[in-house]
Amino acid sequence: MIRNVVLVHGGFVDGSGWQAVYDLLVADGFRVSVVQNPTLSLAGDVAATRQVVDGLDGPCVLVGHSYGGVVISEAGTHPDVAALVYIAAFAPDKGESVNTLIANPPPGAPVPPILPPVNGFLFLDRDKFAASFAGDLPADQAAFMADSQVPWGVDALGGAVTEPAWRVKPSWYLVATDDRMIPPPAQHAMAQRAGATVAETPGSHSVYLSQPAAVTDLIRRAAA
Numbered sequence: 001m002i003r004n005v006v007l008v009h010g011g012f013v014d015g016s017g018w019q020a021v022y023d024l025l026v027a028d029g030f031r032v033s034v035v036q037n038p039t040l041s042l043a044g045d046v047a048a049t050r051q052v053v054d055g056l057d058g059p060c061v062l063v064g065h066s067y068g069g070v071v072i073s074e075a076g077t078h079p080d081v082a083a084l085v086y087i088a089a090f091a092p093d094k095g096e097s098v099n100t101l102i103a104n105p106p107p108g109a110p111v112p113p114i115l116p117p118v119n120g121f122l123f124l125d126r127d128k129f130a131a132s133f134a135g136d137l138p139a140d141q142a143a144f145m146a147d148s149q150v151p152w153g154v155d156a157l158g159g160a161v162t163e164p165a166w167r168v169k170p171s172w173y174l175v176a177t178d179d180r181m182i183p184p185p186a187q188h189a190m191a192q193r194a195g196a197t198v199a200e201t202p203g204s205h206s207v208y209l210s211q212p213a214a215v216t217d218l219i220r221r222a223a224a
Contacts, residue, residue: 001223001224002058002059002060002061002082002083002222002223003029003030003031003058003223004030004031004032004033004056004057004058004059004060004061005025005030005031005032005033005060005061005063005219005223006032006033006034006035006049006052006053006056006060006061006062006063007021007022007032007033007034007035007063007065008035008037008045008049008062008063008064008065008068008071008072008075009034009035009036009037009065009066009068010039010064010065010066010067010068010069010089011039011066011067011098011122011150011152011156011157012122012123012124012133012145012149012150012152013145013149013150014036014150015034015035015036015037016034017065017145017206017208017209018034018208020208020209020212021208021212021215021216021219022034023212024212024213024216025216025219028216028220030223031056033052033055033056033060035048035049035052035071036048037049037068037071038153039067039150039151039152039153039156040153040155040156041153041155041156041159042070042071042074042097042155042156042158042159042160042161043159044156045071045075045156045159046071046074046075049062049071049072049075050075050078053075053078053080053081054078054080056080058080059080059081059082060080060081060082061081061082061083061084061085061219061222061223062075062076062078062081062083062084062085062165063084063085063087063219064084064085064086064087064089065087065088065089065208066087066088066089066090066181066182066205067089067090067098067152067156067157068087068089069086069087069089069090069091069092070089070090070092070097070098070159070161072084072086072089072165073090073091073092073161073164073165073166074159074161074162074163074164074165075165076165076166076169077163077165077168077169081165081169082169082170083169083170083171083172083222083223084165084166084169084170084171084172084196084222085171085172085173085174085218085219085222086171086172086173086174086190086191086194086196087174087176087207087208087215087218088174088175088176088179088181088182088187088203088205088207088208089173089182089187090182090190091164091166091171091173091190091191091193091194091196092160092161092164092190093161093164093193094161094162094163094164095160095161096160096161097157097158097159097160097161098156098157098158098159099157099158100160101186101190105183106183106185106186109183109185109186110132110180110181110183112124112132112133112180112181113125113128113129113132117154120153120154120155121151121152121153121154122151122152122153122154122157123149123151123152124146124149126146126147126149129142129145129146129149130142130143130146131180132180132181132205133145133146133180133181133204133205133206134204134205134206134209134210135178135180135204135206136178136202136203136204136206136210137204137206137209137210141209142206145206164194166194166195166196170197170222171191171194171195171196171197172196172197172198172199172218172219172221172222173187173190173191173194173196173197173198173199174198174199174200174201174207174214174215174218175187175188175191175198175199175200175201176201176202176203176204176205176207176211177200177201177202177203178202178203178204179203179204179205179207180204180205181205182205197221199214199217199218199221201214
């Protein structure tokens with residue numbers, strides 16, 4: 001059983017969203033670290049993640065939500081990463097980035113309400129944030145998330161993976177079946193390509209907030 005877990009958040013949010021998952025894992029005896037990746041560039045976020053992994057006393061399970069899946073795909077080649085867990089996340093192959101993965105949405109798929117970049121940063125349309133990102137959270141919580149968005153750097157979306165860790169490490173993937181940011185069929189396709197062990201749960205893109213027990217359960221399976 002691996003005892004260390006490292007949690008990596010995605011775009012527009014920060015690491016505090018992991019608290020419910022953190023609490024459940026700590027109650028189970030795991031040593032949990034939360035990466036506050038700046039989401040300015042993929043290289044910077046990978047460096048922030050590797051810095052956390054460097055500080056551990058043994059192997060870890062590396063967990064990524066959304067864009068965090070790109071980060072763990074690149075940072076997960078670290079020798080102390082034993083397993084990867086993708087939570088409604090991008091799982092890019094070599095040369096792929098968020099930009100390439102979202103370039104050609106299938107007809108009828110929901111399109112994330114990302115506003116045009118301003119000074120190199122992206123935000124989600126505040127009025128559409130709840131429906132697209134947090135459809136199963138209480139309205140006041142979704143409103144707070146919309147008003148506390150972390151600017152997402154366009155360089156982060158353009159950052160391409162060089163050597164995807166899922167090609168050499170075992171992986172698990174939680175598909176959020178009500179996701180309106182990354183369509184569930186795309187999640188399934190990336191999970192299948194990565195050879196991941198797949199679980200499904202009803203949930204929005206904020207599944208790590210709305211379904212912490214399902215998220216924790218999959219991390220436990222990876223740690224075992």
